[in-house]
Amino acid sequence: MLELTKSTIYLATNNMNKFEEIRNVLENSKINLRVINIKGNEIQAFSVLSVARQSALNIAEKFEGAFLVEDSGLYIDSLYGFPGPYSSFVYKTIGVGGIIRLIKDRENKNAEFHSALIYGENGKIIKNFVGITEGTISTSIKGEKGFGFDPIFIPNGYNKTFAEMTIMEKNKISHRAKSTGAFAQWITKKLDNA
Numbered sequence: 001m002l003e004l005t006k007s008t009i010y011l012a013t014n015n016m017n018k019f020e021e022i023r024n025v026l027e028n029s030k031i032n033l034r035v036i037n038i039k040g041n042e043i044q045a046f047s048v049l050s051v052a053r054q055s056a057l058n059i060a061e062k063f064e065g066a067f068l069v070e071d072s073g074l075y076i077d078s079l080y081g082f083p084g085p086y087s088s089f090v091y092k093t094i095g096v097g098g099i100i101r102l103i104k105d106r107e108n109k110n111a112e113f114h115s116a117l118i119y120g121e122n123g124k125i126i127k128n129f130v131g132i133t134e135g136t137i138s139t140s141i142k143g144e145k146g147f148g149f150d151p152i153f154i155p156n157g158y159n160k161t162f163a164e165m166t167i168m169e170k171n172k173i174s175h176r177a178k179s180t181g182a183f184a185q186w187i188t189k190k191l192d193n194a
């Protein structure tokens with residue numbers, strides 16, 4: 001049987017949950033995903049794409065190999081998009097309980113998760129991919145799986161939080177699975193034509 005030759009791509013992240021989710025989406029692709037710890041400080045900007053683009057430029061300056069970098073965040077309607085690019089800081093400070101308290105009197109519980117994934121190689125940014133998943137913020141913390149704001153995010157069309165889903169279930173609908181899925185399609189074509 002022919003062995004599938006895999007191309008190695010390095011994901012620059014300190015978040016192993018992200019790595020697992022992205023690797024899971026790429027499992028049956030021609031990509032062998034590895035993690036690399038070269039992500040420096042992030043800039044502050046409203047869109048995850050701007051934050052990811054700056055991170056990618058920083059990485060491209062010091063890394064010649066093929067890489068991916070992803071920035072993501074939770075945008076809550078009634079808080080004008082907060083925490084958005086501050087998601088990591090807000091998670092570490094007020095946490096999921098703090099978010100529930102912040103919006104407990106708001107009727108509108110709508111929120112979106114955004115993911116921006118950037119691919120680079122040979123010291124250059126090549127292409128970006130964006131994924132958005134809409135949902136609502138739950139009134140209580142539910143589930144133990146996943147990470148970050150998963151225990152308070154109920155994707156539209158479901159009655160459970162991301163934290164009550166397996167990685168396979170979350171990966172059918174998540175913002176990160178959408179950006180990664182788009183990347184997988186593009187890179188597969190690129191490798192097939194190489």
Ligand code: ITT
Nearest residue numbers: 013014015070071072073087088091147148149150
């Ligand atoms: P790296 O920058 O090292 O990749 P990070 O966790 O700091 O890891 P971000 O800067 O993209 O990642 O911050 C995104 C934060 O938004 C993350 O720490 C979570 O709190 C939250 N978040 C993003 N995607 C999420 C998801 O799928 N489920 C739950 N929370 C998520």
